[in-house]
Amino acid sequence: MRCRHATAALVALVVFAAAPLHAAPVSPPLTLERIMADPDWIGPPVEQPYWSADGRSLYYQLKRSGSSIRDLYRIDPVSGVGGKVDDAALADADGGPAVYDRARTRAAFVRHGDVFVRELASGRLLQVTRTPQREAAPQFSADGRALQFRVGNDWFVYTLASGVTAPAAVLKAEKDPEAKQPDDLERLQLRLFKTLREARADRDAQRAREQALDQADPTRVARPFYLGDDVQVMDTELSPNGRWMLVVTAPKNAAEGRKPELMRYVTESGYAETEKTRTYVGRDAPAPQSLRLLDLAAHASYPLPTDVLPGIKDDPLKALRDKAIAALRKDGHADEAKALEAPALRPVRIVADAEDGGGGGIVWSEDGGQLAVQLRAIDNKDRWIATVDFGKHALVPQHRLHDDAWINWNFNDFGFLKDNRTLWYLSEESGWSQLYVKTPDARNARALTAGTFEVSHPVLSPDGKWFYLRSNREAPYRYDVYRLPADGGALTRVTAYGGMDDFALSPDGARLAVLHSSPYVPPQLAVVNADGSGARELTDTRTPEYKAYTWVEPQYVEVPSAHGAGAIHAKFYKPADYDASKPHPAVIFVHGAGYTQNVHSSWPYYFREQMFHNLLLKEGYVVLDMDYRASEGYGRAWRTAIYRQMGHPELEDLLDGKAWLVKRQAVDPKRVGIYGGSYGGFMTLMALLRAPGEFAAGAALRPVTDWTSYNHEYTSNILDDPRLDPEAYRISSPIEYAENLRDPLLICHGLIDDNVLAGDSIRLYQRLIELHKDDFWLSLYPLDRHGFVHADAWYDEYRRIHELFTRYLGPAD
Known part of the structure; x- marks a missing residue:
């Protein structure tokens, strides 16, 4: 199961409602020191819940106060009784999530990197491995006689009757x-x-x-099996029947490009130390991958060529490519022009998800008779799902998803139904992520869901009759669990939290463990029957100190777009005693990541920032937090609006937000500030540099200032390759607009940030120095990376932001 939000520590196992929080009548004084302190004072959220193998208990992890250690807890979902699993009881605890044999008599799981088998009738626990390596991805063989598991890319088979473990195949990346x-x-x-x-x-x-x-x-x-000395193994997947193995390879010595280094100045050794980071976009693309099918019974190896995939020989970037090549040849750069020529066959990579130790882009049917692979073009324009014809040793295309902008990072789940032949998959082809099914011999797929909402994380019930999934069908900012029959039918809501973060189906399919939250309540654990009845709260991890505060609930508003974007969803914060008869200062907060969603009714990733906004409210400010274009949760068109023009549609949305504040919320147009981190820092720079005079001041935290220095996977999706489309990079990079700065600007950056390198901020700072600009500052944090982890750094950063707004926006009159 995937948890969208972070950790937890259990203070009391009591029933509570994750509704708007009404604590003590009088709140303690809210200070910046308390807001930016280690979040242990809040009571961390519940983390990674899973069912016991027999389905009678729920396990979850909770962060230990004052430490990074996670402790294991167990609770009875019926009585609500439970607590920490002490060290003596850990030896008999289940790991999770468990997998089951087809007869449902045994369960297997990984605990502390070793594989265990639980006999469900007797409860007997059998330890299969005890090694220094970390085993992963256990699965029972199709006949139930063996357990398969992997160590890295090597697969092993444990025969249950004999207790013998042997490698399923021995792979050697060398010549025979x-x-x-x-x-x-x-x-x-x-x-x-x-x-x-x-x-x-x-x-x-x-x-x-x-x-x-x-x-x-x-x-x-x-x-x-000798695979050759020119490849490296990237992934392997063993069929449940033990007959086949699919191997993903890449060139062994593929060029990776020059990797910039960052400098650590504050070290234990007392000496400055360096570390390499990642290559820049376009400075050597990801290595292409190839597929090889191994027949373990016949000891035969077969390549699976990708030339059968529809569109694989097309060049979706032909117009940009021809223009770039012509310009290089005109300037006398023939070698560079030749390097940009399109390949005869577009290179691909396997769409993988490493959460389970590998796979994700490769799925087998339960009986091992069917294999499906998901491939993605390195140019980001196509995603294919193909099955494998074992007799012909060939790929058979089943689905092609093309996007003129880029294929989404999300919504790539797929698998087989219990009939061992029907594919199910998610696709954005309608403009919204929906669920489809398709038999291998059918020409067209059948949509199981449809509408202007998103569905994600489909889970098939143990009996194969139901799909359970996450969706925001009721409203873009409200997420709950829904279910629908696997053979088609009505989509019905199972939970009614609005802030449903994740869920896990019980082994018998009768109940769901639900991780849910609300704007001021960190993720907590509940249990509900599969039909939506019998909901029961199991945890409340908040500390008494945190619960003593009264917080201002966000209002979910729709800001009208003056630029043809329709309605822009936003969270608006204002105090209950807000006086609309006089003009007020305002702050617009810009979330990071670009493609993420912060306008939702769950516990926010930006929980510190939300508390900071409460502090601003006490000082007379109002705050607007917008899901500008490119944000998650609003469909494909909203996501791809920024293609080849990052920072342009988003700025239109932010300016519409300011106009809404002035027109509807009595905000002084000359006292509107803006701030955000990462992509939010980038957008703060674009706001100040492309719309000078609109904002009284801005704070750009860990911002991208030049997209040519960011990583390949993220940036090339949106702006393509900088050698093919230099204009897209020029118009999308704040450093290109540095001469426009006229408003106060604070830049904050972790010096050892290995995501957005601190060099981005330092280069812009130097550019502003050379332009003789005024009122700009740079604050560097020697011991923090992209996501700050030290309370002192958090406090110092927000002290500076607070001082910036106090000085240039001022409190309410």
Whole structure:
């Protein structure tokens, strides 16, 4: 199960309602020191809940106060009784989530990196491995006689009856020493010397004997598969029936480009230390990947060419490519022009999800008779799902999703129904992520859901009759669990939290463990019946100190767009005693990541910022937090509006937000500030530099200032390759507009940020120095990366932001 929000610590196992919080009548004084302190004072949220193997208990992790250690807790979902699993009881605790054999008599799971099997009838626990390596991805064989698991990219098979563990296959990224053919000198030697001929014949006979024994005797160690010395293994997936293995490879010595280094000045050693980070966008694209199918029974290896994929030979960037190549040739850069020529076959990568140790882009049917692979073009324009014809050793295209902008990072889940042949998958082809099913021989797929809302994280019930999924069907900012019949039917809501963060279906499919939250309540654990009845709250992790505060609930508003974008969803904060008869200062907060959603009814990633906004409210400000274009939750068109023009549609939305504040909320247009981190820092810079005079001051935290220095995977999706489309990078980079600065600007950056490098802020700072600009400041934090973790740094950063707004926006009159 995937948790969208962070950690937890259990203070009391009591029933509570995650509704608007009404604490003590009088709140303690709210200070910046308290807001930016270690969040242990709040009571961290519940983390990674999962069901016990027998379905009678729920486990979850909770962060230990004052430490990064997570403790394991267990609770009875019926009585609500539970607590911390002490060290003595850990040896018999279940890991999770568990997988089951087809007869549902055994469960397997990984705990502390080792594999265990639980006999469900007796409760007997069997430890399968005890190694220094970390095992992962256990799965029972299709016949239930063995347990398969992986260590890195190596798969092992544990036979339940004998207790013997053996490798499923031995992979070697080297040449087959026996496949070498004699050259002319060797042939001469063999012709001249009988003894050499006899020795060679003996070796050939021994090899043939070994091959025959491999076929006849299953107790023997499998012979190696030699994959060649020019590749490296990226992923492997073993079929449940043990017959096949799919291997993903990439070139062994693919160029990675020059990696910039960051400097650590404050170190334990007392000496400055350096570390490498990642390459810049366009400075060597990700290495292409290839597929190879291994027949473990016949010990045969087959490449799976991708030339059968529809559109694989097209060049969706042809117009940009031709223009760039012509310009390079005109300027005399023939070698660079040649390097930009389109390949005959577009390179691909396997859409992988490493949360389970590998896979994600590869799924087997439960019986091992069907295999599906998801591939993505490195140019980001296509995603394919293909099955494998084992008889012909070939890919069979099943679905192509093309996007003229870029294929989404999300909504790539897929798998097989319980009939072991019907595919299900998510797709944005309608403009919104919806769920589809398709049989391999059908021409077209069938949509199980439809509408202007998103569905994600589909989970098939154990009996295969129901899909459970996460959706914001009721409102863009409200997420709940929904279910629908696997063969089609009505989509019905199971939970009614609005702030549903994650869920896990019980082993029998009768109940759901639900992680849910609200704007001021961190994620908590509840249980509900599969039909939506019998909801029961299980935890409340908030501290008494935190619950003593009274917080201002956000109002969910729709800001009208003057730029053709329709309604822009936002959270608006103002105090209950707000006086609309006089003008007030305002702050616009800009969330990070670009493609994320902060206008929702869950506990926010920006919980510190939300508390800071409460402090501003006490000083007479109002605050607006907008899901500008490119934000998650609003469909494909909203997501891709920024293609080749980052910072332009978003700025229109932010300016519409300011206009709404002035017109509807009695805000002084000359006293509106703006701030945000990461993408929010980038947008703060774009606001000040592309709309000078609109904002009284801005604070850009860890901002991207030049997209040519950001990473490849994120940036090339939105702006393509900088060599093909330099204009998109020029108009999207704040440093190109530095001469426009006229409003006070604070820049804050972690010096060891290995995501957005501190060099981005330092380069802009130097540019502003050379332009002789006034009222700009740079604050660097030597011990923090992109996401700050030290309370002192948090406090100092927000002290400076607060002082900036106090000085240039001022409190309410």
